Amino acid sequence: MYSPATKTMNIHYQTHPVIHPEPSIMPGSLPSDIQDKDKSPIYSASVKDAITLIRSIAPETLVETRFIDDADGYTLAAPVICREDMPGYDRSWKDGFAVNSRDVKGAKPENPAILTYTGEIRSGYSEKKQIKNGECAAIITGGPLPEGADAVVMHEYAILKGHSVEITCPVILGENVIRKDEDAKAGEVIYQEGWVLRPQDIGVLAGFGICTVQVRAMPVIGILSTGPELVPADGRPARGEIRETNSYLISALCRKLGAIPKRYGIAWEGSADLSHLLKTAVKECDAVIISGGSAHDERDRTAEVISGQGKLLLSGLSISPRKKMVIGEIGGKPIIGLPGHPASVYLLLLLVVTNLIQAMKGADAHGLLKEQVIAGVDIKSHPDREYHIPIRISGDRAYPLGRKAGMVSILSQCDGIIHIPQGSTGIKKGDVVEIMDLTCIRSPVSFPGIQ
Amino acid sequence: MYSPATKTMNIHYQTHPVIHPEPSIMPGSLPSDIQDKDKSPIYSASVKDAITLIRSIAPETLVETRFIDDADGYTLAAPVICREDMPGYDRSWKDGFAVNSRDVKGAKPENPAILTYTGEIRSGYSEKKQIKNGECAAIITGGPLPEGADAVVMHEYAILKGHSVEITCPVILGENVIRKDEDAKAGEVIYQEGWVLRPQDIGVLAGFGICTVQVRAMPVIGILSTGPELVPADGRPARGEIRETNSYLISALCRKLGAIPKRYGIAWEGSADLSHLLKTAVKECDAVIISGGSAHDERDRTAEVISGQGKLLLSGLSISPRKKMVIGEIGGKPIIGLPGHPASVYLLLLLVVTNLIQAMKGADAHGLLKEQVIAGVDIKSHPDREYHIPIRISGDRAYPLGRKAGMVSILSQCDGIIHIPQGSTGIKKGDVVEIMDLTCIRSPVSFPGIQ
Numbered sequence: 001m002y003s004p005a006t007k008t009m010n011i012h013y014q015t016h017p018v019i020h021p022e023p024s025i026m027p028g029s030l031p032s033d034i035q036d037k038d039k040s041p042i043y044s045a046s047v048k049d050a051i052t053l054i055r056s057i058a059p060e061t062l063v064e065t066r067f068i069d070d071a072d073g074y075t076l077a078a079p080v081i082c083r084e085d086m087p088g089y090d091r092s093w094k095d096g097f098a099v100n101s102r103d104v105k106g107a108k109p110e111n112p113a114i115l116t117y118t119g120e121i122r123s124g125y126s127e128k129k130q131i132k133n134g135e136c137a138a139i140i141t142g143g144p145l146p147e148g149a150d151a152v153v154m155h156e157y158a159i160l161k162g163h164s165v166e167i168t169c170p171v172i173l174g175e176n177v178i179r180k181d182e183d184a185k186a187g188e189v190i191y192q193e194g195w196v197l198r199p200q201d202i203g204v205l206a207g208f209g210i211c212t213v214q215v216r217a218m219p220v221i222g223i224l225s226t227g228p229e230l231v232p233a234d235g236r237p238a239r240g241e242i243r244e245t246n247s248y249l250i251s252a253l254c255r256k257l258g259a260i261p262k263r264y265g266i267a268w269e270g271s272a273d274l275s276h277l278l279k280t281a282v283k284e285c286d287a288v289i290i291s292g293g294s295a296h297d298e299r300d301r302t303a304e305v306i307s308g309q310g311k312l313l314l315s316g317l318s319i320s321p322r323k324k325m326v327i328g329e330i331g332g333k334p335i336i337g338l339p340g341h342p343a344s345v346y347l348l349l350l351l352v353v354t355n356l357i358q359a360m361k362g363a364d365a366h367g368l369l370k371e372q373v374i375a376g377v378d379i380k381s382h383p384d385r386e387y388h389i390p391i392r393i394s395g396d397r398a399y400p401l402g403r404k405a406g407m408v409s410i411l412s413q414c415d416g417i418i419h420i421p422q423g424s425t426g427i428k429k430g431d432v433v434e435i436m437d438l439t440c441i442r443s444p445v446s447f448p449g450i451q
Numbered sequence: 452m453y454s455p456a457t458k459t460m461n462i463h464y465q466t467h468p469v470i471h472p473e474p475s476i477m478p479g480s481l482p483s484d485i486q487d488k489d490k491s492p493i494y495s496a497s498v499k500d501a502i503t504l505i506r507s508i509a510p511e512t513l514v515e516t517r518f519i520d521d522a523d524g525y526t527l528a529a530p531v532i533c534r535e536d537m538p539g540y541d542r543s544w545k546d547g548f549a550v551n552s553r554d555v556k557g558a559k560p561e562n563p564a565i566l567t568y569t570g571e572i573r574s575g576y577s578e579k580k581q582i583k584n585g586e587c588a589a590i591i592t593g594g595p596l597p598e599g600a601d602a603v604v605m606h607e608y609a610i611l612k613g614h615s616v617e618i619t620c621p622v623i624l625g626e627n628v629i630r631k632d633e634d635a636k637a638g639e640v641i642y643q644e645g646w647v648l649r650p651q652d653i654g655v656l657a658g659f660g661i662c663t664v665q666v667r668a669m670p671v672i673g674i675l676s677t678g679p680e681l682v683p684a685d686g687r688p689a690r691g692e693i694r695e696t697n698s699y700l701i702s703a704l705c706r707k708l709g710a711i712p713k714r715y716g717i718a719w720e721g722s723a724d725l726s727h728l729l730k731t732a733v734k735e736c737d738a739v740i741i742s743g744g745s746a747h748d749e750r751d752r753t754a755e756v757i758s759g760q761g762k763l764l765l766s767g768l769s770i771s772p773r774k775k776m777v778i779g780e781i782g783g784k785p786i787i788g789l790p791g792h793p794a795s796v797y798l799l800l801l802l803v804v805t806n807l808i809q810a811m812k813g814a815d816a817h818g819l820l821k822e823q824v825i826a827g828v829d830i831k832s833h834p835d836r837e838y839h840i841p842i843r844i845s846g847d848r849a850y851p852l853g854r855k856a857g858m859v860s861i862l863s864q865c866d867g868i869i870h871i872p873q874g875s876t877g878i879k880k881g882d883v884v885e886i887m888d889l890t891c892i893r894s895p896v897s898f899p900g901i902q
Contacts, residue, residue, distance in 0.1 A: 068684075069714075072703040086859065089690045093858075122680075122691070142680065142791075144691040183860045190860075199707060200862045203700030203793050206684035207693070207859030229573075229593065233519075233657035239540045240573070240595040242658070249654030252523040256650060263520075340593075342654050372823045408537065408658030409634045409641075411651045 042314040046386060051355045053314055053327055057334050058359035061217040061286060068205045071197050073258050074215035075361040080191040082208060086183035090145035094176040097136045097158050097165055098149035101175070104167045112159075112166040121146055136165050145177055152176035184208065196363050219360040220260045222281030223247045226267045226274055226302060227292040227340055245408060246291035246338070246345050253349050257357045271301035271308075278305055282330045287356060290326075292340035302326055302337040310335070320385045323348055342411045343401065347390055350417060350436070373398040375433050379418065380426040387420035391435060398435055493765040497837060502806045504765055504778055508785050509810035512668040512737060519656045522648050524709050525666035526812040531642040533659060537634035541596035545627040548587045548609050548616055549600035552626070555618045563610075563617040572597055587616050596628055603627035635659065647814050670811040671711045673732030673739040674698045677718045677725055677753065678791055681743070696859060697742035697789070697796050704800050708808045722752035722759075729756055733781045738807060741777075743791035753777055753788040761786070771836045774799055793862045794852065798841055801868060801887070824849040826884050830869065831877040838871035842886060849886055 042049060063077040092098065099115060107113040120138035121129050129146035131137055136153075137146050138160070145152070150173050157169035184190060190208060191201065197213070205213065230244040231237045244266050251261035264281050267274035267290075274290075281288045290302050303326050306312050310330030317325045323344050326337030334356060338345045358364070376397035381387045391398040392413040400418075401410050416435035420426065427433055493500060514528040543549065550566060558564040571589035572580050580597035582588055587604075588597050589611070596603070601624050608620035635641060641659060642652065648664070656664065681695040682688045695717050702712035715732050718725035718741075725741075732739045741753050754777050757763050761781030768776045774795050777788030785807060789796045809815070827848035832838045842849040843864040851869075852861050867886035871877065878884055 069699060069702055072706060087693065088688060142693065178858055183858050191863075198863075199700055199703035200793075200797060200865050202703040203696045203797070204859055204863045206699035207696040207793065207862075209684060209687070209694055211685045233660060234662045236660070237539060242538065242593065243660055245654045245658040248520060248657035249650055251520055252650035252653040255523060342651075342658065346651060346654070408655055411658075412642075412649075412655045414651050 041312045043316045044318045045314050045316065047317065047319055047351050047388065050314060050317060050325065050327065050352050054334060054336070054352055054356045055359040057313070057327075057329050058356050059286065059332055059334075060362050061219050061360050063214050064217045065212050066215050068202050068211055068213060071213050071215055072199055072202055074197055074213070074218075075358075075363040076191055076193050076195045076197065076213060077216050077362060078214040079189045079193050080205065080210055080213060082184040082186055082188045082190050083210070084186050085181035086185075086208060087178060087180060089180050091178045092139045092143045092145060092152045092176060093141055093178050094152050094154045095140050096138075096152045096154040096156075096176065097167070098131065098139045098143075098146050099136045099151055099153055099167065099171065100131070100133065100149055101151040101171050101173045103134055103136075104151075104153060104170050107157075107167045107170050109168040112168045113170075115165045115167060117160060117163050117165050136167075150174065150177070194362055194364060216361040216363075218258055218260050219286040219357060220262055220284070221250075221254050221357070222285035222288040223250050223254075223261055223263045224267055224274070224277050224281060224288065224290045225265070225292055226290060228268060230266045230292070232266065242408075245342050245411075246340070249342055249346060249411070250289055250291065250338075250349060250353075253346075253353075254357070257354055258361065259357045271305050274301055275305045275308060278309065278330070278335070282309070282333055282335070285333070286360060287334045287336070288330075289336045289338060289353065291338045291345050303328075306330065306335050306337070317348075318386070320382070320387045325352070342408060343390060343414065346411060346414055347388060347417060351388060372432050373416075373435055375418075375427045375429055375431045378426065378429050379420070381420045381424055383423050383425055386422045387418075389418045389420065390414045391416050391418050393435075398433060492763045494767050495769045496765050496767065498768065498770055498802050498839065501765060501768060501776065501778065501803050505785060505787070505803055505807045506810040508764070508778075508780050509807050510737065510783055510785075511813050512670050512811050514665050515668045516663050517666050519653050519662055519664060522664050522666055523650055523653055525648055525664070525669075526809075526814040527642055527644050527646045527648065527664060528667050528813060529665040530640045530644050531656065531661055531664060533635040533637055533639045533641050534661070535637050536632035537636075537659060538629060538631060540631050542629045543590045543594045543596060543603045543627060544592055544629050545603050545605045546591050547589075547603045547605040547607075547627065548618070549582065549590045549594075549597050549603055550587045550618065550622065551582070551584065551600055552602040552622050552624045554585055554587075555602075555604060555621050558608075558618045558621050560619040563619045564621075566616045566618060568611060568614050568616050587618075601625065601628070645813055645815060667812040667814075669709055669711050670737040670808060671713055671735070672701075672705045672808070673736035674701050674705075674712055674714045675718055675725070675728055675732060675739065675741045676716070676743055677741060678743040679719060681717045683717065693859075696793050696862075697791070700793055700797060700862070701740055701742065701789075701800060701804075704797075704804075705808065708805055709812065710808045722756050725752055726756045726759065729760065729781070729786070733760070733784055733786070736784070737811060738785045738787070739781075740787045740789060740804065742789045742796050754779075757781065757786050757788070768799075769837070771833070771838045776803070793859060794841055794865065797862060797865055798839060798868060802839060823883050824867075824886055826869075826878045826880055826882045829877065829880050830871070832871045832875055834874050834876055837873045838869075840869045840871065841865045842867050842869055844886075849884060 066074060103115060104113045115136040116134055118131055118135050118137045121143045122140055129137060131146050131148040139152060151171040153167050153171050157167060159166040225244045225247050229241050231241050233243050237243055247263045251263055254261040262285055264277050267277045303312055303315055306328035310328055312328045314327040317323050324339050325348055328335040336353060338348050373393055374397050376399045379400055390401045392401055393415040401413055418433055418435050517525060554566060555564040566587040567585055569582055569586050569588045572594045573591055580588060582597050582599040590603060602622040604618050604622050608618060610617045676695050676698050680692050682692050684694050688694055698714045702714055705712040713736055715728050718728045754763055754766055757779035761779055763779045765778040768774050775790050776799055779786040787804060789799050824844055825848050827850045830840060830851055841852045843852055844866040852864055869884055869886050
């Protein structure tokens with residue numbers, strides 16, 4: 001039986017976040033009362049640090065029992081154990097004749113073994129058939145092997161002539177037979193805890209007679225937006241204002257990742273409104289995401305508000321193009337502050353928030369689907385920095401997205417992300433590069449006129 | 452504005468299926484009354500033929516209006532039109548100073564342009580600011596450009612000294628500015644009909660103030676299983692019996708593809724029971740899938756029952772490893788008969804049934820996500836035939852699945868499908884091959900001990 005691996009992603013959960021000696025991105029001066037004596041916030045974290053931190057503070061959701069027909073995409077909260085030998089009886093996996101292998105030893109076309117034909121065996125009939133020495137029985141794929149038989153001769157090597165069968169090829173013991181416990185043995189672990197169920201796994205569980213599974217419940221993710229320039233999506237922005245976009249983006253991605261989004265609307269300028277909304281969200285949700293809340297602007301009070309209600313753990317991410325991010329904790333619930341620009345939000349959702357949701361469901365990092373594409377242009381990078389560059393794909397070519405971050409439409413072109421590690425000077429046009437597409441949401445069609 | 456392409460998959464919808472001259476796979480003799488005078492069933496079809504046929508008979512589902520927050524994954528039933536110029540006003544996309552480009556012509560560090568500082572402009576404030584010749588205003592990313600300004604100097608090239616600003620670098624007209632209609636113009640098509648919405652598109656729609664969309668409803672897919680050897684998944688199979696697996700597999704995949712599965716259970720041997728269940732399913736669903744119903748066994752009455760109630764259009768697929776399949780139509784609703792073995796069912800679901808569901812939702816073929824992997828072993832093929840080989844992935848290597856089709860557990864190892872076209876003699880170990888992973892359901896972890 002195929003047995004899914006034990007955990008292979010070596011993400012080490014830390015109880016204390018790494019403290020970086022050089023705070024290269026300082027989010028203004030932080031009030032001294034938020035500086036916990038035991039834990040200082042990280043001021044310049046790599047994406048890996050942020051993932052490690054978010055996984056270390058992610059509370060696992062409750063265990064629930066689900067009928068397998070409604071369990072696709074859920075993460076197992078307990079191993080699944082095989083209850084009985086599978087398939088439970090020796091079966092043929094070819095159409096042909098069930099024989100005793102000793103009876104057909106040395107058979108060849110010019111000197112066939114002649115066996116007595118005793119009738120046929122089908123799947124779906126539980127009659128217990130038996131063959132004796134020198135006998136055989138017709139059998140179809142899936143048919144139960146009769147007693148006395150130990151192999152199946154494919155019908156290509158057998159000719160039925162009245163009451164006897166000419167076998168023109170020998171078989172060895174067990175040939176073309178699935179043993180009674182070859183699929184799985186009673187007591188064997190079929191799926192490990194932490195396995196994310198796929199449609200084919202649902203089929204396997206049904207086949208094994210396991211109709212309910214213990215899984216982790218979907219986490220409820222609260223979503224808030226902050227920013228004085230925001231108007232609701234169905235509003236009409238005046239000069240200087242823009243529509244609130246991020247809560248829709250975050251909500252749709254949460255659903256896709258198997259979480260339940262809960263939107264709390266827009267917190268206006270000032271910390272009182274944000275503080276009130278955050279309190280409600282923390283009470284009602286398992287984790288909260290605040291967009292436009294990554295301390296880019298001194299009017300952004302996210303870090304301050306988190307510190308007021310709980311603890312700030314990380315403020316600032318050392319990646320290029322620069323993205324700001326806040327991670328905190330209130331009453332044991334993770335709070336993530338993301339930037340305001342949708343394209344940056346999307347990147348950090350894919351890189352970091354996916355890990356939060358997976359960890360809350362007890363799953364390892366996964367789904368980081370890689371695809372290979374050809375760089376359509378040179379992409380330069382500075383060896384001192386780590387880059388995560390959103391790209392669009394046209395044909396098999398990848399092109400970095402335009403840098404006009406303020407444009408809403410850029411978001412719809414984001415097909416994947418190229419990671420350039422520290423130490424690299426970039427990618428040359430024509431290089432084969434690996435891109436990350438986490439959610440299978442690549443544009444289904446190619447774009448005209450860009451090739 | 453980025454505009455999703457017009458249809459690029461050149462699938463030509465045929466009203467009459469292709470008739471193949473040589474019926475190489477004959478499903479026994481068909482009763483003469485099912486032979487339509489105008490249309491004969493196809494007896495040996497390529498996968499492409501089957502897809503063309505299934506798309507030609509797929510009835511589109513009804514149009515419904517959905518709030519964008521609940522529209523991810525749905526297919527647009529009408530183009531989405533931009534209602535107003537976006538962003539609606541000239542905006543800065545850099546932090547810096549809004550200037551008139553003529554005022555900073557020729558500016559350089561040793562000879563800076565000196566401008567009068569008039570204060571700052573933020574996003575989120577609709578006050579209408581104006582600058583005159585020789586003036587500038589501080590502006591942040593997203594801020595509305597003041598009247599009189601036509602470009603933005605990045606703060607790296609400007610020094611604020613009391614009431615004046617030294618500019619050390621020239622800018623051209625429009626530099627670092629997003630024009631009022633650069634995202635999209637009023638009346639422009641933002642998304643074409645047939646576009647499948649992704650989370651990033653939901654964000655874009657919100658940003659454009661479009662909160663409801665016209666989409667195709669999810670199709671309801673009836674699921675039946677046939678076979679005298681089948682017992683329900685929660686039953687205990689006797690010798691010669693197996694549990695019914697396929698309806699769970701089909702159901703989970705339907706949900707993943709955005710369809711509503713409706714299971715009708717197991718039809719026992721004989722055509723009366725199947726005929727009755729099929730009648731009910733056709734009445735209640737938009738399409739019906741019958742597994743264990745691809746005329747492999749002469750006891751399989753699927754083709755006969757379809758002909759009795761409607762029309763048989765295709766019976767037999769010319770691919771290797773051989774898979775049998777039936778396509779028919781009853782009262783304008785497509786009926787698909789699939790084999791009994793779960794691994795074969797899964798392959799045909801991915802290759803053909805996905806196309807049915809996409810077409811019913813008005814979407815082009817898409818989501819055929821390709822990944823490149825290295826062949827872990829030689830895979831031989833006969834140049835006369837087309838192959839679709841299920842594989843598992845270990846590391847970056849692809850290995851064909853074991854051929855013991857009767858084993859239920861094999862299904863959980865199916866990570867992708869390799870297509871070997873006619874004319875090829877196969878794949879060598881070490882070759883880079885393209886695999887299809889339609890549903891992002893690749894095993895999240897690698898398998899130990901197989902490397």
